[in-house]
Amino acid sequence: xxxxxxxxxxxxxxxxxxxxxxxxxxxxxxxxxxxxxxxxxxxxxxxxxxxxxxxxxxxxxxxxxxxxxxxxxxxxxxxxxxxxxxxxxxxxxxxxxxxxxxxxxxxxxxxxxxxxxxxxxxxxxxxxxxxxxxxxxxxxxxxxxxxxxxxxxxxxxxxxxxxxxxxxxxxxxxxxxxxxxxxxxxxxxxxxxxxxxxxxxxxxxxxxxxxxxxxxxxxxxxxxxxxxxxxxxxxxxxxxxxxxxxxxxxxxxxxxxxxxxxxxxxxxxxxxxxxxxxxxxxxxxxxxxxxxxxxxxxxxxxxxxxxxxxxxxxxxxxxxxxxxxxxxxxxxxxxxxxxxxxxxxxxxxxxxxxxxxxxxxxxxxxxxxxxxxxxxxxxxxxxxxxxxxxxxxxxxxxxxxxxxx
Numbered sequence: 341x342x343x344x345x346x347x348x349x350x351x352x353x354x355x356x357x358x359x360x361x362x363x364x365x366x367x368x369x370x371x372x373x374x375x376x377x378x379x380x381x382x383x384x385x386x387x388x389x390x391x392x393x394x395x396x397x398x399x400x401x402x403x404x405x406x407x408x409x410x411x412x413x414x415x416x417x418x419x420x421x422x423x424x425x426x427x428x429x430x431x432x433x434x435x436x437x438x439x440x441x442x443x444x445x446x447x448x449x450x451x452x453x454x455x456x457x458x459x460x461x462x463x464x465x466x467x468x469x470x471x472x473x474x475x476x477x478x479x480x481x482x483x484x485x486x487x488x489x490x491x492x493x494x495x496x497x498x499x500x501x502x503x504x505x506x507x508x509x510x511x512x513x514x515x516x517x518x519x520x521x522x523x524x525x526x527x528x529x530x531x532x533x534x535x536x537x538x539x540x541x542x543x544x545x546x547x548x549x550x551x552x553x554x555x556x557x558x559x560x561x562x563x564x565x566x567x568x569x570x571x572x573x574x575x576x577x578x579x580x581x582x583x584x585x586x587x588x589x590x591x592x593x594x595x596x597x598x599x600x601x602x603x604x605x606x607x608x609x610x611x612x613x614x615x616x617x618x619x620x621x622x623x624x625x626x627x628x629x630x631x632x633x634x635x636x637x638x639x640x641x642x643x644x645x646x647x648x649x650x651x652x653x654x655x656x657x658x659x660x661x662x663x664x665x666x667x668x669x670x671x672x673x674x675x676x677x678x679x680x681x682x683x684x685x686x687x688x689x690x691x692x693x694x695x696x697x698x699x700x701x702x703x704x705x706x707x708x709x710x711x712x713x714x715x716x717x718x719x720x721x722x723x724x725x726x727x728x729x730x731x732x733x734x735x736x737x738x739x740x741x742x743x744x745x
Contacts, residue, residue: 350548353531361557364520366600369441372404383420389471390463391418396478397678398503404441413455419466456486474499504683509697521604522730524558529608530741542567543582549595558597566594574713587613590712603680606731607717610740623737626714629653629704637727643690647672650704666708673701698722
């Protein structure tokens with residue numbers, strides 16, 4: 341199949357789309373409560389008295405409450421024993437109460453008051469006059485600075501010791517949502533390839549990708565997807581100008597969205613038209629590197645083994661050692677869940693063993709500035725039987741989506 345022959349219109353593709361996420365169950369209250377219990381068990385083991393949650397994905401993970409960060413403190417406290425206590429600006433208390441999935445203790449602060457003092461006072465009122473307080477790693481510095489001053493009776497540590505430890509291993513309900521999100525984005529990738537034609541702009545394709553996510557039942561990202569043509573594909577995070585598609589261009593689409601709060605992340609690279617020998621050679625090397633990373637993803641192996649395998653494949657073909665270009669300039673992958681990039685990372689030095697429930701991308705980009713770049717990115721979940729793809733992998737450079745297969 342040569343991409344660019346017999347393409348369809350964006351309007352026709354969108355008109356044919358219907359939601360494919362109907363019936364997908366969101367995370368329920370019981371699972372949120374279980375997460376709190378698991379956090380408390382870990383806190384007890386680590387000698388932590390309380391965990392402060394700011395307006396971040398961690399607040400959503402434990403409580404199901406989704407709030408946008410502002411300058412006003414809004415969050416929750418998980419004590420090592422007992423129910424969750426919520427924190428809110430006083431005038432927002434009715435809204436906060438309407439969002440509660442469980443619990444009913446909300447502590448409010450007025451506009452002229454120091455909300456970080458409320459955090460310290462609340463922890464003390466729960467029976468912990470001193471001790472160790474774990475702080476949400478997404479907490480803004482101005483809030484943490486206030487906590488240090490208002491709560492000088494406490495020792496503060498990075499809450500990653502609790503949040504990342506729990507979020508790194510997904511439950512079956514989380515895996516199901518990740519699978520649904522990636523299915524949506526995989527279908528968007530296929531549709532986006534079908535609308536390509538000479539003269540289309542990256543901006544137009546990006547707008548199509550966002551609307552296609554909506555039509556298929558996903559939630560698009562609040563920022564434009566990464567759509568690149570030609571030499572611009574060599575830049576891992578793109579360029580600051582739009583491109584217009586020409587015959588023979590390398591195409592790179594790095595896209596994603598949410599289903600039930602869980603994120604997808606899929607990149608496809610292919611040639612619009614007939615691949616040159618050089619494009620074909622590098623594409624096949626990229627596929628080989630991604631496959632090597634997948635083969636290295638075995639239970640009990642360190643996370644860095646995936647990076648070692650993919651990077652080693654690219655280096656063995658004569659590309660730059662370590663992060664030197666042309667070659668692979670970044671880690672091979674990242675954890676995925678509520679956020680597109682989260683613990684644990686597939687990078688040198690990460691000796692954490694792979695375990696059931698770990699979900700991550702495998703994306704060993706090959707960057708050749710002045711020519712093109714290729715990234716094949718698919719996400720994986722670790723099962724009792726080993727790694728399982730959420731999407732992909734790609735088929736061939738001539739038939740990346742497997743239409744002929």
